[in-house]
Amino acid sequence: MGQIDTSTADLASVDVHALGARIRALRSQRGLTQGELAGKSLSTGYVSRIESGGRRPTMKVLIELAGRLGTTTDQLLHGIESSAYDEIRLGLDYAEIALESGDAGEAESHARQALAAAEASHLASFVERGAYLLGRALEARGAYDEAITRFEQVVATSTGLPRLEAGIAxxxxxRDSGDLSLAIEAGEQVEAAFSDTPLATTDEAVQLSVTIASAYAERGDLSRATRRCTAAIATAEALSSPRARAAAYWNASVVESTKGRTTAAAPLAARALALLSEGRDERNLARLRLQVGRLLLQADPPEVTTAIDHATRAREDLVHTSASAVDLAFCDVTLAQAHLLTGDHVSARELAERCLETAPAEAPLPRVEATIVLGQVAASQGDVDAARSSYQSAAQLLSAVGADRSAAQVWYELAELLEEVHDYDGARTAFRSAAAATGLAARRQRVTTAVLSR
Known part of the structure; x- marks a missing residue:
């Protein structure tokens, strides 16, 4: 009974044009006319309409056609036998389970195998899902170039919710790879495709909007980012969805923080944290804990103990989700910065070095921050040459980041640190790199170094 129910459900969702094409191809292979396939129970015209995709047959009719063609209903519905079809579906399920459990390597392996099988069998829906899951696994590993290619594939070939989800990714x-203009362009193209559809008022639409808003914020267009976040909050509140509302509040908090308004950012972040706790979205909840921890380090004075608690919990939770290597790297460097403020130079160095080992090359910003921490540790211990070398290395890494708002902030901080170790030429270069952005204030709380006391 279960198999019949499953086949009936598959018949209801199958692409009728693909089904008709398979029936027509098998009929030709068997050397049958449409009349011979129709037999006495069906009309030739009815068979013709089925083959052209104009009619969806009933399960009873499909069983008759399969019998006359010497095949199975599974072969007609999917192009492959049920066992092979189920194997592909199971492989995709395993990929998703591994992804949500935080095992990106296992997820990638399952997704690649299932995707290859789906492509060989021309199963469009499985190809779509496989490409999306593979993209997410690659993103989690920090392999942004191939991940972007996979998501572009899904956006170009899919419709409805799968296209919207791929557009978000x-x-x-x-955005995370630093191509902010293209992040905005790609997101807005997908958004425009759904503007007049019911999907425009879904959780996913809100998530797409705030993802675009965050790219605007990083590019320095804070007014547009703020307008988007405000509109997203209004839509999310109307949805009464904890997940969508949390995404909107979270990004609104990030925008306020970027403007230097930590006082305004903190309650927005707290609101998002409460909403995500309610919605049990473990990955985004952990990411938000990290964001709150970073905000607390920017406060005046910094709330170091609470920041360490948030960042530590965030890392522990992210390890068991589909979070990317970039998320984990930012956890490590945030903890390194916090321990630096407490005077625990050993932990600060170890965490910064772990960040450098794990952060992917496609996302240089956490690597820059970690290299700066190593310089600050050296400076606090009186090793001016090592500090200068680390700051110069950070400047080289930062040159690859681009001219977004967050990079400008780090350039500004790096310029001040270079001044402290008497690298005035490097400091001038760093100040020039930061000059494109205005209204920036030194965010990082620096330790008093031996250099300053001379």
């Missing part, structure tokens, strides 16, 4: 990957 595509915009996010482009």
């Amino acid at each position: 595509l915009s996010r990957c482009l």
Whole structure:
């Protein structure tokens, strides 16, 4: 009974044009006319309409056609036998389970195998899902270039919710890899495709909007980012969805923080944290804990103990989700910065070095921050040459980041640190790199160094 129910459900969702094409191809292989396939129970015209995709047969009719063609209903519905079809579906399920459990390597392996089998069998829906899951696994490993290619594939070939979900992932990957203009362009193209559909008022639409807003914020267009976040909050509140509302509040908090308004950012972040706790979205809840921890380090004075608690819990939780290597790297460097403020130079160095070992090359910003921490540790211990070398290395890494708002902030901080170790030429270069952005204030709380006391 279960198999019949499953086949009936598959018949209801199958692409009728693909089904008709398979029936027509098998009929030709068997050397049958449409009349011979129709037999006495069906009309030739009815068979013709089925083959052209104009009619969806009933399960009873499909069983008759399969019998006359010497095949199975599974072969007609999917192009492959049920066992092979189920094997592909199971492989995709395993990929998703591994992804949500935080095992990106296992997820990638399952997704690649299932995707290859789906492509060989021309199973469009499985190809779509496989490409999306593979993209997410690659994103989690920090392999942004291939992840972007996979998400672009899904956006170009899919419709409805799968396209919207892939659009979110595509915009996010482009943003995280530093291509802010393309992140905005790709996101807005997908958004425009759904503007007049019911999907425009879903959780996913809100998530796409705030992803675009975050790219605007990083590019320095804070007014547009703020307008988007405000609109997203209004939509999310109307949805009464904890997940969508949390995404909107979270990004609104990030925008306020970027403007230097930590006082305004903190309650927005707290609101998002409460909403995500309610919605049990473990990965985004952990990411938000990290964001709150970073905000607390920027406060005046910094709330170091609470920041360490948030960042530590965030890392522990992210390890068991599909979070990317970039998320984990930012956890490590945030903890390194916090321990530096407490005077625990050993932990600060170890965490910064772990960040440098794990952060992917496609996302240089956490590597820059970790290298700066190593310089600060050296400076606090009186090793001016090592500090200068680390700061110069950070400047080289930062040159690859681009001219977004967050990079400008780090340039500004790096310029001040270079001044402290008497690298005035490097400091001038860093100040020039930061000059494109205005209204920036030194965010990082620096330790008093031996250099300053001379």
